Amino acid sequence: MRAKLNDQTDEAGVLQRLNPVSKLLAITPAMGVLMLVTDPYTPLAFVAFGALVTIVLGRLSPVDYLRVAGPLVALAASFLFVYPFVVGSSAGTSSDVFASLGPLAVRESGLRVGVATGLRILALSILSLLFVLTTETESFLRALVQNLGLPYRIGYSAIAAFRFAPKMRSDVETIRAAHTVRGTPDTDSLRDRLHRMSRYAIPLFVNAIRRAERTALAMDARAFGAYDERTHYRTYSITSADITFVVFFWTLSVGIVLTLWYLEALGTLTILR
Amino acid sequence: MSQIQTHELRFRYRGHREWKPSCVSLDIDTGEFVLLLGPSGSGKSTLARCFNGLIPHSVPGELRGTIKISGRDVTETSQADLAKQVGLVFQNPSLQFVTSTVETEIAFGLENLQVQTSEISKRIANALDTVGLSGLESRQIDTLSGGEKQRLAIACQLAMEPEILVLDEPTANLDPRGTEAIYGLLRKLSRDESRTIVLLEHQCESLIDAVDRTLVLDSDGDLFLDGTPETVFGENPRRLRREGIWIPAATRLALELRSSGAWPGSTSLPVTVDQATDTLKDVLTKQRSREPWCDSQPSDGGSQPENSTSLSDRSVVRPDGATEQEPGDGATKSPALDICGLNARYGTDEKSNPVLKDVELSVPEGSFLALVGPNGAGKSTLAKHCIGVRSLPPETVFIDGRDVTTLPSREVSQKVGYVFQNPEYQFVTDSVWDELAYGLRQLDFDADEIEHRVQQTLERFNLTGYADRNPFTLSHGEKRRLSVATMLVVGQDILIVDEPTYGQDRANADALMETLSELHEVGRTVIVLTHDMRIIAEHADTVAVLVDGEVQFHGTPSDLFEDPETLSAAHLSRPPLAELADGLSGFSGPATLDRCYEHCTGEQTKPPTSDHDATFSSALDYGEER
Numbered sequence: 001m002r003a004k005l006n007d008q009t010d011e012a013g014v015l016q017r018l019n020p021v022s023k024l025l026a027i028t029p030a031m032g033v034l035m036l037v038t039d040p041y042t043p044l045a046f047v048a049f050g051a052l053v054t055i056v057l058g059r060l061s062p063v064d065y066l067r068v069a070g071p072l073v074a075l076a077a078s079f080l081f082v083y084p085f086v087v088g089s090s091a092g093t094s095s096d097v098f099a100s101l102g103p104l105a106v107r108e109s110g111l112r113v114g115v116a117t118g119l120r121i122l123a124l125s126i127l128s129l130l131f132v133l134t135t136e137t138e139s140f141l142r143a144l145v146q147n148l149g150l151p152y153r154i155g156y157s158a159i160a161a162f163r164f165a166p167k168m169r170s171d172v173e174t175i176r177a178a179h180t181v182r183g184t185p186d187t188d189s190l191r192d193r194l195h196r197m198s199r200y201a202i203p204l205f206v207n208a209i210r211r212a213e214r215t216a217l218a219m220d221a222r223a224f225g226a227y228d229e230r231t232h233y234r235t236y237s238i239t240s241a242d243i244t245f246v247v248f249f250w251t252l253s254v255g256i257v258l259t260l261w262y263l264e265a266l267g268t269l270t271i272l273r
Numbered sequence: 274m275s276q277i278q279t280h281e282l283r284f285r286y287r288g289h290r291e292w293k294p295s296c297v298s299l300d301i302d303t304g305e306f307v308l309l310l311g312p313s314g315s316g317k318s319t320l321a322r323c324f325n326g327l328i329p330h331s332v333p334g335e336l337r338g339t340i341k342i343s344g345r346d347v348t349e350t351s352q353a354d355l356a357k358q359v360g361l362v363f364q365n366p367s368l369q370f371v372t373s374t375v376e377t378e379i380a381f382g383l384e385n386l387q388v389q390t391s392e393i394s395k396r397i398a399n400a401l402d403t404v405g406l407s408g409l410e411s412r413q414i415d416t417l418s419g420g421e422k423q424r425l426a427i428a429c430q431l432a433m434e435p436e437i438l439v440l441d442e443p444t445a446n447l448d449p450r451g452t453e454a455i456y457g458l459l460r461k462l463s464r465d466e467s468r469t470i471v472l473l474e475h476q477c478e479s480l481i482d483a484v485d486r487t488l489v490l491d492s493d494g495d496l497f498l499d500g501t502p503e504t505v506f507g508e509n510p511r512r513l514r515r516e517g518i519w520i521p522a523a524t525r526l527a528l529e530l531r532s533s534g535a536w537p538g539s540t541s542l543p544v545t546v547d548q549a550t551d552t553l554k555d556v557l558t559k560q561r562s563r564e565p566w567c568d569s570q571p572s573d574g575g576s577q578p579e580n581s582t583s584l585s586d587r588s589v590v591r592p593d594g595a596t597e598q599e600p601g602d603g604a605t606k607s608p609a610l611d612i613c614g615l616n617a618r619y620g621t622d623e624k625s626n627p628v629l630k631d632v633e634l635s636v637p638e639g640s641f642l643a644l645v646g647p648n649g650a651g652k653s654t655l656a657k658h659c660i661g662v663r664s665l666p667p668e669t670v671f672i673d674g675r676d677v678t679t680l681p682s683r684e685v686s687q688k689v690g691y692v693f694q695n696p697e698y699q700f701v702t703d704s705v706w707d708e709l710a711y712g713l714r715q716l717d718f719d720a721d722e723i724e725h726r727v728q729q730t731l732e733r734f735n736l737t738g739y740a741d742r743n744p745f746t747l748s749h750g751e752k753r754r755l756s757v758a759t760m761l762v763v764g765q766d767i768l769i770v771d772e773p774t775y776g777q778d779r780a781n782a783d784a785l786m787e788t789l790s791e792l793h794e795v796g797r798t799v800i801v802l803t804h805d806m807r808i809i810a811e812h813a814d815t816v817a818v819l820v821d822g823e824v825q826f827h828g829t830p831s832d833l834f835e836d837p838e839t840l841s842a843a844h845l846s847r848p849p850l851a852e853l854a855d856g857l858s859g860f861s862g863p864a865t866l867d868r869c870y871e872h873c874t875g876e877q878t879k880p881p882t883s884d885h886d887a888t889f890s891s892a893l894d895y896g897e898e899r
Contacts, residue, residue, distance in 0.1 A: 138373055138377075156371060156381075159371060159372060160371045163370070163371075163373070167367075174693065174695075174698055175698045176662070177657060177660075177662035177663075177693075178691075178693045178698040179698075179699070179701055180660070180661075180662045180682055180686065181660050181662065181686055181689075181690070181691040181693075181699070182686065182701055182711065182712060182715075182759065183682075183683055183687070183711075183712055183715040183716075183763075184701060184715075199701050202700075202745065203695075203697040203698050203700065203745075206697060206745060207695075207697070211368055214363065214365065214368040215368050215369065215371070216331075217322070217327055217331060217332070217363075218363055218369035218370075218371075220327055220331040220352060221325055221327055221356060221360075221361045222356055222381060222382035222385060222433070223352060223353040223356035223357070223382060223385040223386050223433075224371075224381075224385050226351065226352060226353030226356070226385055226386065227353065227385070227386075227387055230384045230385055231383075231384050231387050231388060231389060231390060231393070232384060233376070233377065233380035233383070233384055233390055233394075234377055234380070235390075
């Protein structure tokens with residue numbers, strides 16, 4: 001599914017064609033603000049804004065988007081349930097009791113903090129999705145090397161390393177099958193499980209190391225790291241489209257914050273308290 | 274002009290004691306096409322790494338002697354300069370790629386050499402054109418077939434315009450069609466007189482006619498033969514056989530015929546099929562005129578050479594059918610394995626393409642089935658369904674007439690053994706001895722019985738000296754032997770082996786096939802997943818061809834070989850001697866060495882050959898007729 005979202009063909013949206021660095025640049029200030037706010041309205045506004053931009057400019061199907069974002073909403077909601085109990089006692093002694101069950105009391109302030117925190121986490125994740133869903137790791141690393149001066153030896157080694165992740169997963173599956181065939185009992189006690197994991201680890205790491213070694217040799221054989229500079233066949237530059245997007249995103253971010261402040265919906269920023 | 278020149282070259286990896294290669298002096302000229310042979314662990318790959326400077330520049334170890342590329346000492350030449358001169362293609366295509374698309378991958382090496390962008394585009398186009406992958410520039414590498422990946426790996430090297438191209442077992446992971454594509458490409462590349470090619474392989478049957486020169490390393494890492502294929506194979510067959518090194522099928526046939534006097538002593542031994550065909554036609558004409566009724570000495574099956582050894586093994590392997598298992602209803606014998614209408618797809622996603630479509634396959638008890646098909650046709654998926662490691666709908670897979678879904682996994686593992694391609698995946702303990710005892714302990718055998726069985730199995734598989742070693746420290750061939758042994762010690766009735774000859778030298782592969790044949794003889798059901806035509810021709814009694822998840826063919830090997838359409842759909846090629854058999858009048862059926870021999874000598878059964886190496890007795894060379 002990720003592959004489909006990452007599709008970088010002509011049919012893909014504006015976001016996919018932008019330089020990854022500019023996308024990162026665009027969302028950074030908004031994320032900074034989100035880390036500081038304490039009210040629930042600002043994160044809510046950025047959730048809507050982020051999701052809208054991602055779906056429209058990234059030309060994603062809303063259904064696919066929801067499938068990815070759904071679990072994040074669930075994660076945020078869990079804060080709502082946990083926070084009132086954690087926070088209630090210390091910060092909220094003076095606030096009203098919202099509901100109570102025996103010795104447990106849910107106070108209003110706790111609820112408020114829970115909502116705000118949950119939404120903040122959600123807003124931060126939604127903004128990251130804008131980047132993650134529309135960017136290939138490889139393009140991002142290339143752009144980092146070309147535009148932000150990341151040493152290419154590190155950047156390209158990381159590109160090579162990212163190719164291993166799916167292989168590790170299929171390895172685990174095969175090893176599990178291989179052990180089942182040996183008659184390893186598939187009992188479910190924690191001890192058995194831990195033991196099984198430790199047996200998987202050996203062939204998994206032996207193979208990962210061997211693979212890394214082979215790939216490193218293959219890279220050396222193609223003169224990787226021979227010179228301090230390399231040329232770039234696929235170039236990443238900051239184009240006018242990138243600048244327009246960054247300015248557009250920043251303007252709207254500032255607009256959202258100013259509007260909320262004007263409506264007196266913006267609470268205190270944590271750093272000022 | 275000599276392009277690669279070594280003098281008493283030897284290398285040892287850091288932490289290793291033995292020198293491999295040890296003391297290799299050779300001289301390879303510009304434009305030569307060199308085939309470098311040698312058993313596993315002879316230092317072939319190490320030598321290849323010396324050619325392009327990975328040794329000593331990137332691999333820690335100790336290098337002695339000298340090696341010069343185009344007259345320049347490798348130790349004093351930078352890795353970058355060497356990378357421009359010598360291209361090295363590795364065995365596993367997917368481990369040599371860095372990026373994810375075809376064109377960026379070719380560009381990678383050129384960018385390292387600071388080639389300008391406009392030049393890079395030109396070179397990408399040229400390289401892809403040469404290897405026949407034009408039009409795939411922006412394809413994701415992961416979507417390419419194995420053969421295409423390996424051609425891309427060659428393109429990556431060609432784009433760097435090296436004078437020397439070294440290929441380290443480039444076809445080991447490929448199906449026959451992929452292999453033929455690589456060989457066709459190498460044949461084309463070798464016509465360019467300015468390019469030197471060094472090919473490391475365990476065998477290269479259909480390319481041997483293009484090879485100018487053959488070098489052979491022995492198991493100690495010494496260069497022990499150096500010459501044209503005709504001199505190397507034709508004059509030293511015994512030494513090659515002793516080292517367990519592949520010999521072209523045409524040469525083997527001629528050797529057999531010479532020892533029975535049918536091959537004219539004055540004619541040198543052939544290497545290619547074409548060379549053999551002409552002489553054989555003469556032989557046949559002469560023979561037919563001499564004895565018009567070539568009375569066939571009836572092959573009454575009594576002349577089998579292996580019996581003495583395998584009989585004793587039989588009792589070891591199996592306490593024999595009569596005594597074990599529940600007193601089954603012998604009258605209605607159900608097939609060992611029965612697959613009825615099996616469908617499967619990757620993952621649980623309903624939209625994903627089906628891997629298996631309505632597969633029907635019945636494997637009778639005691640048969641030797643080769644399950645063949647192109648890479649990715651679903652062979653492994655099908656096999657894994659038979660061992661219950663993938664969830665499947667009820668009433669689709671039956672073992673001995675019992676639905677797999679109703680059997681606990683432990684019981685399935687007692688009935689079906691599965692040898693994975695990578696033996697390391699199957700190791701669950703820290704010593705060879707425990708590894709063998711493991712399955713028996715699961716079955717609650719008593720300590721004496723375990724001790725006894727483990728000892729016998731260790732001996733049978735030549736692993737006695739390794740009982741206390743950690744399985745991970747064994748060599749590849751030994752690991753493979755151990756993984757088969759762990760499956761056999763329990764004594765399953767059905768054994769499934771994934772690619773038995775994959776990544777192994779001739780001697781190891783033959784030893785393993787020999788074991789499987791013996792098991793088959795004592796009545797076990799053996800299923801191999803393979804592309805190896807030799808296994809199909811010489812071992813299997815049934816073949817099932819799986820293409821795109823469907824069983825396209827299920828029958829005998831000889832029927833398969835007479836069905837070119839199915840062969841090509843399955844990405845298979847004909848056995849090496851098939852072309853030769855076409856040239857012989859009156860020959861029909863599968864073109865195995867034994868049958869060709871019988872045909873050429875007037876239906877005599879081939880006598881057992883005497884220069885038999887005990888450890889690596891080769892079921893292929895010295896056959897047991899069935």
